[in-house]
Amino acid sequence: MAKDRQPFIGIFGRRNNGKSTLINRLAGQEIAIVSDTPGTTTDPVKKSFEITGFGPVVLVDTAGTDDIGELGEKRVSKTLKAIDLVDLAILILTNNQLEEPEQKLIEEFQLREVPFLVIHNKEDLAKSHDDLEQNPLISGAKGFLRLSPQHSVEPVIEAIQKAIPESAFTTPTLLGDLIKHGDIVLLITPIDIEAPAGRMILPQVQTIRDVLDNDAVCIVLKERETDAFLRRTGIQPALAVTDSQVFPKADASIPKQIPLTSFSILLARLKGDFENYIQGTPAISRLQDGDRVLMLESCTHHVSCDDIGRVKIPRWIRSFTGKKLDFDVVAGLDAIKRPINDYSLVIQCGGCMITRRQLHNRLRPAIEAGIPVTNYGMAIAWVHGIYKRAVAPFNTSFLSDEEII
The missing domain is CATH 3.40.50.300 (P-loop containing nucleotide triphosphate hydrolases)
Incomplete structure (x- = not known):
């Protein structure tokens, strides 16, 4: 580094x-x-x-x-x-x-x-x-x-x-230990209502730069172009990275032999407490009626009608668990108003707008209290049944196969 x-x-x-x-x-x-x-x-x-x-x-x-x-x-x-x-x-x-x-x-x-x-x-x-x-x-x-x-x-x-x-x-690398010189990396980047006009979101830009810094080749396309591109070109990427919101579509499009993960999970490993995320994600399946989930959205942005942290993830988790759950959202680095022990799960965004130290200190009270923590992308992968594939590119040897379903 x-x-x-x-x-x-x-x-x-x-x-x-x-x-x-x-x-x-x-x-x-x-x-x-x-x-x-x-x-x-x-x-x-x-x-x-x-x-x-x-x-x-x-x-x-x-x-x-x-x-x-x-x-x-x-x-x-x-x-x-x-x-x-x-x-x-x-x-x-x-x-x-x-x-x-x-x-x-x-x-x-x-x-x-x-x-x-x-x-x-x-x-x-x-x-x-x-x-x-x-x-x-x-x-x-x-x-x-x-x-x-x-x-x-x-x-x-x-x-x-x-x-x-x-x-x-030093700034740790997003992909440096996953790819080598000359590898092709496929980035699946949907352009939807949450994408800033005329620009790409920061995690996508950071990933493109990291691919180039590691002397690899970056191909960027939208999710609806993926199938036709792979079929027409015959290219076999060394790695595919997708926006978490289209994980199911990417999972279906990318051949199983090609490693697949998401921008959010790359950031989870770069900035977050990845080991505690891995251990905490399965807690989604243990949520019960009346449990409260804390969504930590460490930036401020325009909230759309189908916002990923405020709308989509809560909807997906409620559907996956079949439970009546309460969700609180805390944006930026605002104080968490409820006692941390009121929560059964904490879900942190990728944290692209804050430092690694800020993110770890943000999670520290929950971890010290024994409350499971996870990340947006990892939670999305879990509820869509593709979690094991999404974390497979990384070293998760500290857990058994039974703990990563």
Whole structure:
């Protein structure tokens, strides 16, 4: 995997601790508003630039975690959500304050498995105590630094280089382990009411690019052209990928010896918790009358009358199970209003608009509570009886054949 991604680095701490000043110093230019007035930064703001001697990054400037009032609580909530986005966190302290606001942040870093650095800032105004670095609260930090306007930021850059995980720089491949140089990949892409005018949906574009990046040949066609194309050309693709909504049509059209999966399942493996998806999908068959299913739609889009997550999947699952089920839909990264234990199943979209870390943290409460999770494409394959074929191209050796029907 080549270094082709900009890592996200989040700056966290109380108001007026110098978070924005640090961003400006790292950037070597004034890109963040600096003011003596606490609360100048109100919402997480992403700033892309290059740190000299390090490389391109996206720094996330956040509101202070000691903000007050009703509006302040909302700002703090957004700051905590920003942790889901970052590959590395930097916690800014001043005046030896290592109390409840800092403890809350550290707990969230550790819960989400985000590596973090601690910087005691404004050393010119209040020097850090000798025992601060030894405080058990920051024992898990990847580094502790002291900083003032007179200090160089080079030690901070060096600490970032050492602390940031290699995965922050890489984008895993969708298909690289499934195809080889010169293979033909057939992409079945229906153009329906949900397709954006004049464009293709993001997972289709990502798959086309990944095929090309792996020096393979990509053929794109609509579902109704598939049979005639294969019959007329005699081409035997190394892999076929379909939109999940036309899985039954693709299954009937693509010869059984040709591996078949869907764009959504490719994204499930790339970004989602694929092993838990595999284990959780069969729970669809165990749903009972009155069970509640949570649909996590991690983007916002125009909702059509036959929307895949809000209409089609619930309809297919009700028909497949014959049960009276309730479905809740939560879009974007909005809060889940019901307790997670109210749900018997969670179905996550492919997550093309969010990061892998955001998606995993989105699913974490359900997984920790023992609630089965699955993915749009895998759920569709299950209810149409083609699940085993849809996941066959991937390594599912951790499950027995009896567990994948």
